[in-house]
Amino acid sequence: MTNPEVYKFFSDYVYQHTGILYKEQDYYRLDSRFNTLVKKFEVKDASELFNLYVQKITPEMHTILIDLCTNNETYFMRDLKPFKAFAKEGMDYLKETFPNSISYNIWSAACSTGQEPLSLLMALDSFGDKLNLNKYKIEASDISTNALDKAKKGLYTGLEVQRGLPANLLIQYFSQVEDNWQVNKDLHNKISFKKLNLLTESFPLNEYHIIFCRNVLIYQDMENKKKILSKISDAIKPGGLLFMGAGESLIGVDIPMKQLELGKAFCYVKDS
Amino acid sequence: MKVLVIDDSKPIFMMVSQMLKELGHEAIWAENGQDGFEKVTANSDLELVLLDWNMPVMDGLEFLKKNGAESFCKAPIVMMTTENKPEKIQEALKNGAIDYIMKPFTADILENKIEMVCD
Ligand SMILES: C[S@@+](CC[C@H](N)C(=O)[O-])C[C@H]1O[C@@H](n2cnc3c(N)ncnc32)[C@H](O)[C@@H]1O
Ligand SMILES: [Mg+2]
Numbered sequence: 001m002t003n004p005e006v007y008k009f010f011s012d013y014v015y016q017h018t019g020i021l022y023k024e025q026d027y028y029r030l031d032s033r034f035n036t037l038v039k040k041f042e043v044k045d046a047s048e049l050f051n052l053y054v055q056k057i058t059p060e061m062h063t064i065l066i067d068l069c070t071n072n073e074t075y076f077m078r079d080l081k082p083f084k085a086f087a088k089e090g091m092d093y094l095k096e097t098f099p100n101s102i103s104y105n106i107w108s109a110a111c112s113t114g115q116e117p118l119s120l121l122m123a124l125d126s127f128g129d130k131l132n133l134n135k136y137k138i139e140a141s142d143i144s145t146n147a148l149d150k151a152k153k154g155l156y157t158g159l160e161v162q163r164g165l166p167a168n169l170l171i172q173y174f175s176q177v178e179d180n181w182q183v184n185k186d187l188h189n190k191i192s193f194k195k196l197n198l199l200t201e202s203f204p205l206n207e208y209h210i211i212f213c214r215n216v217l218i219y220q221d222m223e224n225k226k227k228i229l230s231k232i233s234d235a236i237k238p239g240g241l242l243f244m245g246a247g248e249s250l251i252g253v254d255i256p257m258k259q260l261e262l263g264k265a266f267c268y269v270k271d272s
Numbered sequence: 273m274k275v276l277v278i279d280d281s282k283p284i285f286m287m288v289s290q291m292l293k294e295l296g297h298e299a300i301w302a303e304n305g306q307d308g309f310e311k312v313t314a315n316s317d318l319e320l321v322l323l324d325w326n327m328p329v330m331d332g333l334e335f336l337k338k339n340g341a342e343s344f345c346k347a348p349i350v351m352m353t354t355e356n357k358p359e360k361i362q363e364a365l366k367n368g369a370i371d372y373i374m375k376p377f378t379a380d381i382l383e384n385k386i387e388m389v390c391d
Contacts, residue, residue: 075384080387080388080391158356158374158376159376159377159378159381162373162374162377162381162384162385163380163381163384164384164388166371166388167351167361167364167365167369167371167372168365168371170358170361170372171358171361171362171365175358176356176357176358179356
C-alpha cells in the first residue's frame with residue numbers, strides 16, 4: 001500500500017508545474033507511473049521513490065516525471081471535421097479577414113507526437129485550394145519532451161498511421177521504412193517544434209491567425225483553464241480563430257471570443 | 273449496416289465479424305473474390321466491402337478489376353490485407369478501393385476507417 005502522503009506529494013508537484021490534475025479519486029492512476037519510475041531509478045518502491053524526489057529534483061527527474069504524467073493520446077485528422085473546415089472555409093475566412101497578410105501563422109498548442117500539425121498541413125494541401133504551403137508558418141509545441149522527440153522524428157508505426165489517415169494521404173506524404181512510416185521532409189520541415197508549458201510560460205501577443213488548442217485543457221481545473229485561455233486569446237490576432245477539441249468550449253470562460261460555425265465544424269473568433 | 277468481408281481465412285472473418293458486431297454492424301462472409309462477386313450480387317443492401325488481397329480462385333486485385341469493368345458493387349470497397357507496400361496501396365486505390373487497412377490493425381482503426389468511408 002502506497003502512503004497517501006506519497007500520492008499527494010507527486011500529484012501536488014505535477015499540478016504545480018503543469019496544471020494537470022490528479023484528484024484523490026484518481027490517485028490509483030499514478031500507480032503505473034510510480035512503477036515505471038521505480039524501475040527507472042532502481043529503487044524498491046514508491047516510498048523510496050518519494051524519498052529520492054523529496055531530497056532533490058534534478059532537471060532530468062523533473063522531465064521524466066512530467067513526461068510520464070501527461071497523456072499523449074492523439075491521432076491524425078482527429079475528428080476530421082475541424083481539419084476540413086480549417087483547410088477550406090477557414091482559409092476562405094482568413095483571406096477575407098486578413099486581405100493584406102502574405103503568410104498565416106498557425107499554432108498547434110499541444111501537439112503531442114506531431115499528428116495534429118502534420119494533419120493541418122496535409123489538410124491544407126489536400127482539402128484546401130492547394131495554395132502554396134510556403135504561405136503558412138506552423139508552430140507546434142508541447143510540454144512533454146518524449147512526445148516532442150517523437151514529433152521531431154516524424155516516424156510512425158503502421159498502427160499510428162492508420163489512425164485517422166486515409167491511405168491516399170499515407171502514400172502521398174509518407175515513405176515506408178521497414179514496418180514504419182516516415183513523413184516526407186518537405187512537409188515535416190515546415191513545422192517548427194518547441195517545448196512550451198501552456199500554464200507557466202507567456203505567449204507572443206496578437207501573433208496567430210489560427211490556434212489549435214485541442215484536448216489539453218480537459219486536464220486542467222477551471223482556474224487554470226481560464227488562465228491559459230486568456231493568454232491564448234491575447235496571442236490570437238483580432239479576427240483570428242481558435243479550434244478546440246470535440247466537446248470542449250468556452251462556456252464559463254470570460255474572454256473576447258465568439259463561437260463561429262465554419263463548414264461542418266465550430267470554432268471561436270476573436271473580437272476585432 | 274451490412275458489411276461483406278471477403279477473406280479466405282475463416283479466423284480472420286470471425287475476428288472482423290466480432291469487431292463489426294461490437295460496432296453495431298452485421299458481417300457476411302465470402303471466401304474469395306468469385307464468392308464475393310456472388311454475395312454482392314445477392315445482397316443489394318450491402319453498405320461496405322472489406323477485401324483481402326491474397327486469396328485463391330479470384331484475389332482482391334482481380335475482384336477490383338472485375339468491378340472496375342462491370343461496376344456490380346455499389347458499396348465502397350476497403351482493402352484489408354497484410355500487403356503493406358506503398359506500391360500495393362497505390363495499385364489498390366488506382367483500381368477502385370476507397371481506402372486501405374493494413375493487417376494487423378485494431379478495432380479502433382476499423383471503426384475510424386468505417387467512419388471516414390461511410391460518412
Ligand atoms: C491528449 S494530447 C492532445 C494532442 C492533440 N492536441 C490532439 O488533440 O490530438 C494532450 C497533450 O497536451 C500536453 N500538455 C499537457 N499539459 C500541458 C501544458 N501545461 N503545457 C503544454 N502541453 C501540455 C501533453 O503533453 C499531451 O501531449
Ligand atoms: Mg488471404
